Amino acid sequence: MTFRIAPSILSADFARLGEEVRAVAQAGADLIHFDVMDNHYVPNLTVGPLVCAAVKPHVEIPLDVHLMVRPVDRLVADFAKAGANIISFHPEASEHVDRTLALIKENGCKAGLVLNPATPLSYLDHTLEKLDLVLLMSVNPGFGGQQFIASVLPKIEQARRRIEASGKPIWLEVDGGIKTDNIASVARAGADTFVAGSAIFGAKDYRKTIAEMRAQLATVV
Numbered sequence: 001m002t003f004r005i006a007p008s009i010l011s012a013d014f015a016r017l018g019e020e021v022r023a024v025a026q027a028g029a030d031l032i033h034f035d036v037m038d039n040h041y042v043p044n045l046t047v048g049p050l051v052c053a054a055v056k057p058h059v060e061i062p063l064d065v066h067l068m069v070r071p072v073d074r075l076v077a078d079f080a081k082a083g084a085n086i087i088s089f090h091p092e093a094s095e096h097v098d099r100t101l102a103l104i105k106e107n108g109c110k111a112g113l114v115l116n117p118a119t120p121l122s123y124l125d126h127t128l129e130k131l132d133l134v135l136l137m138s139v140n141p142g143f144g145g146q147q148f149i150a151s152v153l154p155k156i157e158q159a160r161r162r163i164e165a166s167g168k169p170i171w172l173e174v175d176g177g178i179k180t181d182n183i184a185s186v187a188r189a190g191a192d193t194f195v196a197g198s199a200i201f202g203a204k205d206y207r208k209t210i211a212e213m214r215a216q217l218a219t220v221v
């Protein structure tokens with residue numbers, strides 16, 4: 001199993017964003033998780049394609065753009081042009097999920113669906129084969145620093161089984177409340193990609209924190 005760690009910029013110092021993404025990339029991050037909030041789909045407002053384009057030249061690792069916006073489609077091409085490598089969206093926020101997935105692919109990006117804690121896995125019924133990534137929220141979207149919702153663990157197990165049954169190399173990412181002390185249990189449930197905002201950007205030493213996470217992941221067989 002390949003494990004990936006994706007620091008979320010939501011907990012970075014936005015006044016020094018270029019420096020912050022370079023620091024986590026040098027500290028061993030696999031992806032930059034870029035949280036986009038619109039004060040409509042979620043009650044918070046963050047950054048758009050202009051900031052994504054500004055961050056892009058600072059890192060070589062992929063930009064994992066998590067759209068918490070409604071509507072979705074209008075922003076897809078903008079983020080693709082801004083350097084996004086992966087674009088994920090919440091199916092409740094799109095009128096036509098299949099069309100949005102196609103749009104992301106047409107724009108040359110990998111596509112992901114994001115399921116909130118109370119959003120059922122049945123959204124994968126007619127979409128899984130078209131996905132590069134399933135992103136399961138382990139907090140309600142909108143804010144960093146929330147507590148991990150443990151009832152998501154069996155859902156991660158079920159999602160892993162569905163991915164295995166598909167036979168496709170679809171990533172299973174989990175987002176929200178992931179720390180060094182619970183990352184191994186999330187991996188054991190079947191996740192391979194871990195978003196961590198406050199746990200990494202809230203720490204003094206990014207390299208040490210990412211190394212501790214990897215040490216925890218190494219205990220998972």
Ligand code: DX5
Pocket residue numbers: 008009010011033035066139140141142143144145146175176177178195196197198199
């Ligand atoms: C929440 C965001 C998360 C958030 C995670 O809506 O999608 O990516 O930044 O932050 P932590 O790791 O602090 O829970």
Ligand code: ZN
Pocket residue numbers: 008033034035066175195
């Ligand atoms: Zn996120």
